[in-house]
Amino acid sequence: MSITDTDRQIIEALQGGLPLVPAPFAQVAKGLGMNEATLIDRIAALKASGVIRRIAAAPNHYKLGMVxxxxxxxxxxxxxxxxxxxxxxxxxxxxxxxxxxxxxxxxxxxxxxxxxxxxxxxxxxxxxxxxxxxxxxxxxxxxxxxxxxxxxxxxxxxxxx
CATH class of the missing domain: 3.30.70.920 (Lrp/AsnC effector binding domain/regulation of amino acid metabolism (RAM) domain)
Incomplete structure (x- = not known):
């Protein structure tokens, strides 16, 4: 399956993690020149197609005391x-x-x-x-x-x- 240039830009913007701000998807969308709803719709389509599996927190368990x-x-x-x-x-x-x-x-x-x-x-x-x-x-x-x-x-x- 191939992805569009816009899909690739979205993946590249998200692969390093979401910004720690009150509205992270709005900030990512703004950086990509689109609105938040469009970004969320594109992410949902990428998930539905299996291109991405999830967007989730990846805590550092060592820093949480789980050593x-x-x-x-x-x-x-x-x-x-x-x-x-x-x-x-x-x-x-x-x-x-x-x-x-x-x-x-x-x-x-x-x-x-x-x-x-x-x-x-x-x-x-x-x-x-x-x-x-x-x-x-x-x-x-x-x-x-x-x-x-x-x-x-x-x-x-x-x-x-």
Whole structure:
């Protein structure tokens, strides 16, 4: 699917984040030479077509005091992973949850759930709640703790040459 020059300008204007002002879409629209309603309509069309998925806040969890961040990894029965993934992903302390293929024999895990906490003990307690939900369907698990943020941005369009 191709996008128009105006769509590209909108994406480029939004990809770095919205301005922290009372009417951010109005400010972006003004910078693009259009009115706010037109901008919002174009964004809605881009979302409906699947060109963009969402506009959302991406907080820095380290600055919010959530410094013990662990990707919990689980070896779950393949026949039940979709149902369990939906349940785990709906937990209020899980920021993202997804299925990945195993890399046997070294990596048996197929369910991943990111958990944030102020301490490793807090993350471990949340991991225990996930383990209780998975029960006997989970054969093994681990926690991979973050040591730093590697990337905190979405996709960026390249500048045209």
């Amino acid at each position: 013990a961040n662990g990707m919990t990894v689980w070896d779950v029965d393949d026949a039940r992973i979709s149902a369990f993934g939906a349940r785990i992903g709906a937990l209020p302390f899980v920021t993202h949850c997804y299925e990945r293929p195993r890399a046997l024999p070294d990596w048996p895990y197929n369910l991943f759930a990111m958990v944030h906490g102020a301490t490793r003990d807090e993350v471990f307690e949340k991991r225990a709640q996930i383990a209780a939900i998975l029960g006997d369907t989970c054969r093994s698990s681990d926690i991979l703790y973050s040591t730093r943020i590697l990337k905190k941005t979405g996709l960026r369009l390249k500048e045209r040459t």
